[in-house]
Amino acid sequence: MDAANFKEIASAIAIGLGAIGPGVGIGLLAGKALEAVGRNPEASGKIQSMMILAIAFAEAIAIYALVVALIIKFV
């Protein structure tokens, strides 16, 4: 247990745990979107743009975790 190394571990844990939620979320989103396109191929344009928007929202959470990890490491 070395107090000097906690920074490295903290940075790794921050992004590691923070990426789980968005990863699952984006997978679910894309799955549902693909399903919807399969049921109704004509609406694929609308579904695609909504899917990209929703994925960007979910990804932002992962980015927050990454920013925290970077701040811990470099500040």
Add this chain to the structure above:
Amino acid sequence: MHISLVPETLGHIGSFIVTNTLLTSWVVMLVLIVLAFWAGRKPKLIPSKKQNIFEFIVETILNFFEEVWGDKEKARKYFAFLATFFLFILVSNWFGLIPGVGTIGFREDEELVPFMRSLNSDLNATVAWAIISVIATQIAGFVALGVKKHLGKFFNFKSPIDFFVGILELISEISKLISFSFRLFGNVFAGEVLLMVMMFLVPYILPLPFFMLEMFVGLIQALVFTTLTLVFLKMATEHH
């Protein structure tokens, strides 16, 4: 390997600090303004090739806005504002990938200080984008709905539940500031760090797919910022 969360100072104009990201923003602005003037000179009814390219760009963006908004008139009304966001963020993201940006600089006590650095890797820049976007949305709401109706969305005294919903809306507006700025900042800054690390590990061939990824991410982030601003504008200006 040089990674810094804070943009590096290049010099001072009086007491105003000039950072390398500020210099990049001036260069990008110059590029966009010169391009705009060059494109708009002597437009003809039957377009020349160069005019055709610019018309194609404008039409694609306008069609996209019209499709997302659903209302052609309003999309045209806010087109200039939204397209500026899109083009400025896109060009500054892609500009940061040009060889030399972020790598050519001068030495200052053992660290490299690059002359130019990607604009959106500076939290100041992305917070500025977020503030402009959120305040513009509020102003559009005031103009379209009137002061009472717009404020009535947030301060709703009809019933306790409506009151809480109003407070939640207010908090969600403030969280938009944070989410806009950190989404763009995180993507661009993390991309910079990723490229720096990749080029540090294997300088040849290996960074190529990461450059492609960064181009894609730059495009998507510009698109997402613009689309979200559009959606919030739409929600703020429509009558229930």
